[in-house]
Amino acid sequence: MWKLLSMATLYLLITLLLAHSATTALSLQVHFYSESCPRVEIIVQQVVQRHFQQDPSVPAGLLRLHFHDCFVRGCDGSVLIDSTDDNIAEKEAPPNLTLRTYDVIDEINTELEKECSGVVSCADMLALAARDGVALAGGPAYALPTGRRDGTVSTLADAHLPSPSFSVDQALAAFQSVNLDLVDLTTLLGAHSMGLCHCGFFIDRLYDYKGSGSPDPTMEPNVLNTLQQKCPPHLVTIDNITEDSIVFMNQVSSTPFHFDNSLYHASLNEKAVLQIDQELAFTDVTSKLAAQYANNPGTFLNQFAKSMIKLGSIGVLTGQEGEIRLNCRVVNNATSNSSTANFGPEN
Missing domain, CATH: 1.10.420.10 (Peroxidase, domain 2)
Incomplete structure (x- = not known):
């Protein structure tokens, strides 16, 4: 009986350890793309710097875009998705109508698709761009964990954000x-x-x-x-x-x-x-x-x-969750949103 109990306990411990290891392996980590796309952070920084030199307000725009992304469905790049004939995306919600710097992410997306197609998520592109913008504007340069995956759902009805007139x-x-x-x-x-x-x-x-x-x-x-x-x-x-x-x-x-x-x-x-x-x-x-x-x-x-x-860690998708969008404005399977579309007013 003792041997059976010991083996059962040992098996349980091994299972828990493996589960913990899997979870750890799938979590965000610094230099996540060191082997799959080693120049990713250099490319993002170069694109952000080019835009910053032309428009010093770009860092603030990127930071706000990242914030609005993370507050709706987590940091999954869903704020970047365009509306379609059968779905109104979250970027059309009133608090998001003044968001900008989408063009910066578009350029990063284009450059990274040339460098390592289908490897870097749009959610990571946005998080890295916001980080680099802050640093260029005089803020802290910090090591940012990456490994986010992209969401496939973006609906106006989900876009509930803190108001600037809040207490x-x-x-x-x-x-x-x-x-x-x-x-x-x-x-x-x-x-x-x-x-x-x-x-x-x-x-x-x-x-x-x-x-x-x-x-x-x-x-x-x-x-x-x-x-x-x-x-x-x-x-x-x-x-x-x-x-x-x-x-x-x-x-x-x-x-x-x-x-x-x-x-x-x-x-x-x-x-x-x-x-x-x-x-x-x-x-x-x-x-x-x-x-x-x-x-x-x-x-x-x-x-x-x-x-x-x-x-940047809010509600992230990792491992096999979500997808890596080839075009940050469009989910890879364009029908993914249709079944969850909600055209009603915000609550």
Whole structure:
């Protein structure tokens, strides 16, 4: 009996170890493509750098594209998929209509298909491009685990994203739903130190804050005046297209396309553009973190790298899950989406 029990226990242990090894083998890892496509990171970096030299706002665009991808169905490149006759893709959802830098990913996709066709996922291309964009803009350069696979489903109905007008509590609930915490929230918002912002994302703060008919009283007067001059109270619609002005996300820095810790200075001095950024100054934990990051940029950069790696690990597909899309805009089997299409309104 003891021998039988021992053999059964041994068999169970071996099975568990093998399962653990398989899971580990299928997880993300640094230099995942070292043998299958050794130049992948060089190619991605070169393409991003070319676009960055022509347009310094590219890093912010790539970072936002990556964030929006990871928050819907995980980091599976689904935000890159175009709509078809029988499916409306997530990029058509209102929060995604202002996304850009798709052309950067398209070029990376083309170059990598020449180098090693069918090997590198679009999800990894996007994650690497966002990482390289941050580094080119002055942010941290960090080793990024890769090995993501691409999703085959992208529907408008799935695109639920945190709003820039959220409170910290509302934003935290959204972050916690994808296994990110308050430190990640406070840290990742630091990316708002660079780039551009559409007036529509904060116009209520300028004229009708929370339905009061007045501006947000927490906004510093000079910043409020500047933004009111650039963002009229009523957005103009021409041929059913809303003309939405664009301003610098960073109103306190002379280098609006540089990645740094200036968002926290803006928040603590009531000069943040977005409501969620300004809210950081008004809760106990986030205000302490904001002060720490404002006073110690090295601490911020170090944590930003950690939070970006954590963001890039949300809901990833690995191993034999998903696919490696040959064209980032189209699933390999174009009918994959049709059975899951949902044309109803967002909930």
